[in-house]
Amino acid sequence: GKGEYDHYMLKEIHTQPTALSNTIEGRVEDGDVAFEDLPAGTFSDVDTVQFVACGTSYHAAMYGAQLLRSAGVRTDVVRASEYASKTGPVDDATLVVAVTQSGETADTLDAVRKATDRGARSLAVTNVVGSTAAREADDAVYIRAGPEVGVAATKTFSSQAVTLALLSQRIAADVPEAAAAADRETMLEDLTDLPEHVETVLETTDAEGIAREFHDSDSYFFIGNGLGHPVALEGALKFKEITYEHAEGFAAGELKHGPLALVTDETPVFAVATSGDDEKTKTNAIEAQTRGAPIVAVCPDDHPLVDVAEVHLSIPDTHPVWAGLLANVQLQLVSYHAADLLERPIDKPRNLAKSVTVE
Ligand code: M6R
Numbered sequence: 480g481k482g483e484y485d486h487y488m489l490k491e492i493h494t495q496p497t498a499l500s501n502t503i504e505g506r507v508e509d510g511d512v513a514f515e516d517l518p519a520g521t522f523s524d525v526d527t528v529q530f531v532a533c534g535t536s537y538h539a540a541m542y543g544a545q546l547l548r549s550a551g552v553r554t555d556v557v558r559a560s561e562y563a564s565k566t567g568p569v570d571d572a573t574l575v576v577a578v579t580q581s582g583e584t585a586d587t588l589d590a591v592r593k594a595t596d597r598g599a600r601s602l603a604v605t606n607v608v609g610s611t612a613a614r615e616a617d618d619a620v621y622i623r624a625g626p627e628v629g630v631a632a633t634k635t636f637s638s639q640a641v642t643l644a645l646l647s648q649r650i651a652a653d654v655p656e657a658a659a660a661a662d663r664e665t666m667l668e669d670l671t672d673l674p675e676h677v678e679t680v681l682e683t684t685d686a687e688g689i690a691r692e693f694h695d696s697d698s699y700f701f702i703g704n705g706l707g708h709p710v711a712l713e714g715a716l717k718f719k720e721i722t723y724e725h726a727e728g729f730a731a732g733e734l735k736h737g738p739l740a741l742v743t744d745e746t747p748v749f750a751v752a753t754s755g756d757d758e759k760t761k762t763n764a765i766e767a768q769t770r771g772a773p774i775v776a777v778c779p780d781d782h783p784l785v786d787v788a789e790v791h792l793s794i795p796d797t798h799p800v801w802a803g804l805l806a807n808v809q810l811q812l813v814s815y816h817a818a819d820l821l822e823r824p825i826d827k828p829r830n831l832a833k834s835v836t837v838e
Contacts, residue, residue: 486825488629488721492811493681495634496674501623502638503645503674507667512648512659514620521618522653525574529566529599530556531590532578533835535632535716536639540578541709543643546800550651551658560838562590573599574650578643580627580635581834582610589838591616604642606635620646629826630833631721633811636713637804641673644800662798669798673805676795680805686812689775689790693747694817699726700742700767701810702734703751704759706803710751714810721818721825731760734767744771749813750788751806752778755799761787775813777806 484490506513528547530540537558544556557565559577569575575594579587582605591601591612603616606624613619624638644666651657660666693699699718703711708730715728729738731750742748750764761784764774768787776788779796792813794805818825 485819486629486815488631488633488815488825491627491629491634492808492815494625495637495808496678498624498634498638499641499674499677501625502641503670504623506645507670510664510667512645512667514646514649516618517620517649520653522574522650523655524572525600525650525654526572527553527555528574528576528650529569529594530554530576530578531559531562531587531594533559533584533586535636535713536578536580536587538709538713538716539636539639539643540576541712542640542706542803543578543647545706546644546647546660547650550647550660551656552651552654557590559584559586559590562593566594569594569597569599571598571600574602575599576602576604577612577616578604578639579612580606580632580639582607582612583834583836585836585838588612588615604639604646606638630828630831631717631825636807637677640804641670666798666800669801672797673801676797676801676805677808679795680808684792684809684812686792686809687816689792690813690816690820692790693773694820696747697725697743697745698741699724700734700738700746700748700772701726701728701751702731702748702760702763704731705756706799707731707751707753707756707760707806710803710807710810711749713807714749714751714814717811717814718817720831721814721823721828722821723823723829724817724821731763734763739766739770742767742770742772744773746772747775748772749775749777749810750784751803752776752782752784753799753802753806754779754782754796755802760784764788777809
């Protein structure tokens with residue numbers, strides 16, 4: 480049940496420290512990444528990785544894809560429903576990675592079948608043991624987030640992103656000419672602190688106050704660059720899904736190529752930043768601010784964005800790979816509280832289903 484919480488979504492947001500501990504358990508050993516069923520050498524024949532996913536899982540896939548690409552692996556990330564028309568060459572050196580919480584999303588299953596028909600090898604990254612994706616794929620990795628009841632995916636996004644970050648290092652270590660991240664050791668050290676850092680965010684957040692301040696705005700924009708980009712997209716998806724308000728996420732640098740026309744003093748801009756990104760998020764937040772938009776900085780305390788923004792949602796200082804996930808927890812809470820103030824049916828938004836089994 481929901482226990483002490485008003486909604487499953489809030490409970491699942493608060494379960495993230497435990498969920499993440501389970502996700503990580505046994506997967507970092509002697510300063511390196513280990514997956515029980517995927518020993519060293521598993522991916523030596525792979526030269527290209529294609530991620531396929533939908534919705535929130537697509538945002539987690541973007542996260543993983545960026546890390547894999549920066550480790551030197553040829554990587555593509557395709558919305559599963561667009562796989563037939565948007566994918567490049569596929570052969571037996573292609574690994575298709577299906578990211579799907581439920582393991583039952585029709586578009587994602589279809590994309591994997593199309594890839595494997597063309598010779599690709601497949602790997603399912605899923606939450607549900609025995610799901611169709613897990614059964615059909617050559618290999619399966621479980622994110623171990625525990626059952627998620629709320630239609631809005633929360634803890635499963637965090638556990639997917641962590642699993643994919645670890646998987647990116649496992650794959651890169653095998654693929655010829657790629658290499659796991661040079662700062663892998665600090666990254667993995669900081670990962671062990673992630674559950675505690677999420678706890679800090681949950682205990683100290685002022686997301687409710689910010690939701691109260693802004694919940695009757697015209698529109699909501701979310702921007703970020705690098706790993707902040709998928710977090711911005713995820714922040715906007717969650718917001719529209721449960722508040723029914725208009726929200727959009729953009730790569731920070733894209734704001735000035737069109738969306739800026741929508742920016743007014745009635746459109747708060749949530750700017751996601753980590754210590755690992757460049758100046759783009761800050762300079763583009765300033766562009767929006769000049770047009771009157773209130774800026775909510777979601778970043779560590781020492782980030783230059785803090786000096787610019789009207790409001791700040793603080794995240795603990797950690798490796799940039801994990802900072803994006805802490806920013807996401809803040810945004811989950813903003814969406815939750817805004818939806819609650821607007822009296823929306825948070826766990827079962829209109830028109831949506833937890834798992835989409837039609838194409
Ligand atoms: O079960 P899946 O991860 O394959 O589901 C994919 C999407 O339908 C899902 O993430 C959807 O976008 C969520 N409702 C978002 O909160």
